[in-house]
Amino acid sequence: MNAFARALLALALAAIAVPARATTIQRVVSPGGIEAWLVRETAVPLIAVDFAFVGGSVQDPPGKGGTANLVASLLDQGAGNLDSQAFADALDRKAIEMNFYADRDHLGGALRTLTENRDEAFDMLRLALTAPRFDAADVELNRAQILSMLRRRSTSPVDIANRRWWQTAFAGQPYGRPVSGTRETLPDITIDDLKSYWHRVLARQNLKIAVVGDIDAETLKPLLDRVFGALPAKPDLVPVANVVPRGLGRRIDISLDVPQAVVDFGGPGIARKDPDFMAAYVINHILGGGSSDSRLYQEVREKRGLAYSVSNSLIWLDHSALFLGGTASRADRAGETLDVIEKQIHRFAEQGPTAAELAEAKNYVTSSFALNLDTSTKIASLLVQLQLDDLGIDYFQQRTASIDAVTLDDAKRVAKRLFDNGMLVTVVGKPEGVASAAVASGPAVSSQRRAPLTGPPIGPANSELR
Amino acid sequence: MSSKMLLLAAALAAAAIGPAHAAAGPEVASFVLSNGLEVVVIPDHRAPVVTHMIWYKVGAADETPGKSGLAHFLEHLMFKGTAKNPGATFAQDVAEIGGQENAFTGSDYTGFYQRVPRAHLKEMMAFEADRMTGLVLSDDVVEPELKVVLEEQNMRIANNPGARLSEQMDAALYLNHPYGRPAIGWRPEIEKLDREDALAFYRRFYSPNNAIVVVAGDVTFDEVKADAEATYGKVADRAPTNLRRRPMEPPQEASRAVTLADPRVEQPSVSREYLVPSETTAKPGESEALDVLAHVLGTGADCRLYRTLVVDKGIALNAGAYYSGTALDYAEFGVYGAPKPGVALHDVEAGIDGVLNAVIDRGITADELDRAKTRLIADAVYAQDNQVTLARWYGSALATGQTVDMVRSWPDRIRAVTADAVQQAARSWLDRRRSVTGYLVPSLQPQESHS
Numbered sequence: 001m002n003a004f005a006r007a008l009l010a011l012a013l014a015a016i017a018v019p020a021r022a023t024t025i026q027r028v029v030s031p032g033g034i035e036a037w038l039v040r041e042t043a044v045p046l047i048a049v050d051f052a053f054v055g056g057s058v059q060d061p062p063g064k065g066g067t068a069n070l071v072a073s074l075l076d077q078g079a080g081n082l083d084s085q086a087f088a089d090a091l092d093r094k095a096i097e098m099n100f101y102a103d104r105d106h107l108g109g110a111l112r113t114l115t116e117n118r119d120e121a122f123d124m125l126r127l128a129l130t131a132p133r134f135d136a137a138d139v140e141l142n143r144a145q146i147l148s149m150l151r152r153r154s155t156s157p158v159d160i161a162n163r164r165w166w167q168t169a170f171a172g173q174p175y176g177r178p179v180s181g182t183r184e185t186l187p188d189i190t191i192d193d194l195k196s197y198w199h200r201v202l203a204r205q206n207l208k209i210a211v212v213g214d215i216d217a218e219t220l221k222p223l224l225d226r227v228f229g230a231l232p233a234k235p236d237l238v239p240v241a242n243v244v245p246r247g248l249g250r251r252i253d254i255s256l257d258v259p260q261a262v263v264d265f266g267g268p269g270i271a272r273k274d275p276d277f278m279a280a281y282v283i284n285h286i287l288g289g290g291s292s293d294s295r296l297y298q299e300v301r302e303k304r305g306l307a308y309s310v311s312n313s314l315i316w317l318d319h320s321a322l323f324l325g326g327t328a329s330r331a332d333r334a335g336e337t338l339d340v341i342e343k344q345i346h347r348f349a350e351q352g353p354t355a356a357e358l359a360e361a362k363n364y365v366t367s368s369f370a371l372n373l374d375t376s377t378k379i380a381s382l383l384v385q386l387q388l389d390d391l392g393i394d395y396f397q398q399r400t401a402s403i404d405a406v407t408l409d410d411a412k413r414v415a416k417r418l419f420d421n422g423m424l425v426t427v428v429g430k431p432e433g434v435a436s437a438a439v440a441s442g443p444a445v446s447s448q449r450r451a452p453l454t455g456p457p458i459g460p461a462n463s464e465l466r
Numbered sequence: 467m468s469s470k471m472l473l474l475a476a477a478l479a480a481a482a483i484g485p486a487h488a489a490a491g492p493e494v495a496s497f498v499l500s501n502g503l504e505v506v507v508i509p510d511h512r513a514p515v516v517t518h519m520i521w522y523k524v525g526a527a528d529e530t531p532g533k534s535g536l537a538h539f540l541e542h543l544m545f546k547g548t549a550k551n552p553g554a555t556f557a558q559d560v561a562e563i564g565g566q567e568n569a570f571t572g573s574d575y576t577g578f579y580q581r582v583p584r585a586h587l588k589e590m591m592a593f594e595a596d597r598m599t600g601l602v603l604s605d606d607v608v609e610p611e612l613k614v615v616l617e618e619q620n621m622r623i624a625n626n627p628g629a630r631l632s633e634q635m636d637a638a639l640y641l642n643h644p645y646g647r648p649a650i651g652w653r654p655e656i657e658k659l660d661r662e663d664a665l666a667f668y669r670r671f672y673s674p675n676n677a678i679v680v681v682a683g684d685v686t687f688d689e690v691k692a693d694a695e696a697t698y699g700k701v702a703d704r705a706p707t708n709l710r711r712r713p714m715e716p717p718q719e720a721s722r723a724v725t726l727a728d729p730r731v732e733q734p735s736v737s738r739e740y741l742v743p744s745e746t747t748a749k750p751g752e753s754e755a756l757d758v759l760a761h762v763l764g765t766g767a768d769c770r771l772y773r774t775l776v777v778d779k780g781i782a783l784n785a786g787a788y789y790s791g792t793a794l795d796y797a798e799f800g801v802y803g804a805p806k807p808g809v810a811l812h813d814v815e816a817g818i819d820g821v822l823n824a825v826i827d828r829g830i831t832a833d834e835l836d837r838a839k840t841r842l843i844a845d846a847v848y849a850q851d852n853q854v855t856l857a858r859w860y861g862s863a864l865a866t867g868q869t870v871d872m873v874r875s876w877p878d879r880i881r882a883v884t885a886d887a888v889q890q891a892a893r894s895w896l897d898r899r900r901s902v903t904g905y906l907v908p909s910l911q912p913q914e915s916h917s
Contacts, residue, residue: 023513041512043510043511043512044512044847044850044851045847046847046848048851084767084777085767085768085777088766088768089768092766092837092841093837093840095840095843095844095845097848114844141776141780141783144783144807145783145784148732148733148807151732151733152732152733154732155729155730155732257729257730258624258625259620259624259625260620260621260624260625291561292545292554292557293554293557293558293561301614304610304613305611305612305613305614305617306613306617308614308615308617308620308621309621328625329617330616330617360558360561360562363562363563363564364561364562364564365564366564367563367564367565367583368565368566369564370583371564371565371566371581373513374510374512374513374515374852374853375851375852375853376851377851
């Protein structure tokens with residue numbers, strides 16, 4: 001689950017009204033002891049599986065950044081006695097969708113199949129997880145594809161701003177390393193490194209699974225053993241220290257000849273298990289949570305026309321928490337835009353939200369949750385996140401109460417706690433209007449994304465924009 | 467077909483749009499109100515939510531020359547309030563009930579939608595019916611919004627060399643038809659748009675007889691009909707139906723090539739667009755054959771282009787093909803490839819041509835045909851898992867001249883495609899004279915230029 005998706009999920013999780021026909025989650029435990037959360041839904045003849053292993057790019061060996069991501073890109077590139085073409089062919093013939101990703105804390109994946117191809121699909125997943133081939137030709141192709149993507153990102157202002165933010169905030173820490181690796185580290189990753197990573201991280205103890213769709217618990221149980229049962233019981237993970245983002249008060253300007261400057265801003269956040277998390281979630285919605293009602297949206301976009309998008313997200317990681325926001329503005333007005341954002345965040349930290357804003361935000365965060373439960377893949381992804389966050393199978397029932405419990409005093413106190421620490425800011429472009437003052441506080445837009453699975457360097461020109 | 471890319475205004479959370487085709491799963495029904503508004507109902511009772519969309523049958527291709535970007539600019543301005551619901555009343559209501567909203571503009575349509583808890587459908591219809599004719603615009607909201615749109619152009623196009631090339635390719639592909647204009651507009655023309663332009667466009671096109679409402683979710687046909695009559699039914703049709711008779715393409719006789727050079731290009735690529743029939747203009751079976759052809763040539767790691775260029779020859783890092791057929795007048799069939807470091811772009815292009823020529827000369831195999839059909843038909847089932855995907859599919863089809871029955875029959879029409887039809891489609895339409903090839907390169911050095 002990437003951080004941005006997590007942020008969206010947080011939006012969802014922060015407060016769920018239990019839907020009229022509440023989604024019923026069953027805890028299914030296989031004879032072999034493998035647990036999955038199941039939502040049975042027979043209206044559409046398909047099954048969606050989502051899963052994640054704890055241990056993402058933070059488990060990359062020293063100097064081998066990008067290992068987890070390269071492993072993820074190769075898991076569906078040949079397994080067992082099927083080479084990469086035969087594997088792709090077998091999936092294609094049954095219209096089985098399978099993909100894997102790595103983020104900072106996890107290696108995960110998803111499977112989607114028509115019910116009629118259920119057994120074949122689960123078998124293909126078993127092969128991918130338990131018998132990946134890592135054939136040399138496929139390793140080299142995937143490495144070349146990821147290097148191509150890194151070259152492209154090296155001149156993309158959005159990627160530069162984001163990468164520099166993480167590198168600075170977590171300098172010398174695993175979270176400071178790009179998930180996809182760098183042009184320096186990728187060439188050094190060996191096939192043995194890939195196999196070692198796969199063997200160390202893909203285990204049963206650090207695995208979370210969700211299944212949604214046209215399948216019942218009794219059918220699922222033996223399939224869980226079949227797919228995941230051959231994995232080692234325990235992973236061999238390197239301990240990772242808890243860290244906080246650094247560089248607060250700094251602004252880093254990176255020169256790039258583009259008409260529009262890209263700005264990322266962020267600082268320390270609040271852990272998912274912190275009692276203040278829900279308050280933080282709700283107030284961030286008010287400040288910059290992606291609604292046209294948010295203060296940043298109103299001040300930056302609606303009133304001044306400075307940017308097309310501006311938002312702020314809470315991101316929680318296994319070993320840190322942060323807020324990260326972003327915007328993009330005409331080069332000669334980037335300074336003004338940043339100034340508006342800083343003033344808004346400072347004011348919010350000092351005064352917090354109004355009672356009316358808080359009431360509206362609580363209502364939104366509560367009611368909007370149902371919108372995240374309308375497709376099998378979204379539900380499966382959410383259920384894995386709930387397990388990773390250790391929130392309990394009754395979370396849907398608890399969520400509304402935890403939102404209701406946020407008082408105006410909480411909101412004001414947490415606004416101060418969250419937004420009064422100063423921010424690290426990165427600016428890419430020709431920001432003529434940026435003054436060299438120290439910065440107050442704030443976070444960045446979409447951070448890492450799911451790594452491209454087969455690494456297509458370009459897509460068709462007609463992908464939809466939103 | 468970047469000219470028909472959808473540009474969404476409010477940057478709110480939006481559901482990902484999945485495969486282009488949905489299935490004949492739910493019992494989709496439609497009706498027409500006395501004022502000409504068509505309403506489509508797609509039941510999906512899995513969650514207590516509803517997706518409400520209105521599609522106006524007007525887009526960037528309907529703009530007056532010199533006013534490019536106007537359809538999209540108006541889409542943004544539609545969020546500025548009405549006499550009855552001033553300012554952000556509508557947006558605030560959506561937020562308060564935990565809903566999401568967004569909008570999009572293409573060459574053939576402009577759409578607005580909300581996803582809300584099911585109980586609020588009628589409320590959404592009332593808001594949307596109100597702003598169909600009740601928009602109020604003042605210069606103090608129009609002027610900042612124009613700046614927002616210019617920043618959107620910066621973000622989507624100006625900052626992105628690949629997007630800039632795509633715009634130039636469309637402009638070169640269409641010799642006469644307005645699909646050659648970018649949906650977001652040409653920047654010098656966007657800069658000159660104003661309130662009067664927007665209101666004139668609005669009065670000319672926004673009317674119930676030029677619109678389609680799509681409701682997907684936890685609803686019944688009868689309740690949607692009653693709610694629609696009580697809300698949209700009260701809006702008088704105020705404009706003549708948009709006939710959308712656009713300047714059409716003359717015979718295309720010369721292949722075109724365009725090169726965009728930018729020092730920021732770190733991964734060169736080559737792409738080509740062919741002018742082909744759309745689902746609306748194609749002869750029976752033709753667009754379906756193009757769907758299959760695109761899949762066999764260019765979808766997934768086992769397609770011909772990827773297998774030949776990336777796996778077997780090892781000259782490219784990526785290669786593929788697509789057919790984006792949902793359009794009123796024309797569609798594009800695209801192929802693309804990105805070379806490995808050290809490989810010349812023209813070698814990748816030659817490789818692509820080799821694959822295309824093989825299909826033109828020898829057709830596809832029965833096995834390829836079966837696999838493509840299986841996958842395309844499965845996509846229709848997968849689409850049923852997402853009510854927004856289904857609503858988008860029906861809305862875009864109907865807004866470009868198709869019918870509910872055509873959408874529902876799509877899986878059957880794919881089943882009926884023959885290998886001969888696919889070869890015939892390749893022969894007829896993969897014609898260089900009706901194409902533009904685009905090269906994305908870091909500089910116009912001699913070894914990288916193309917003529």
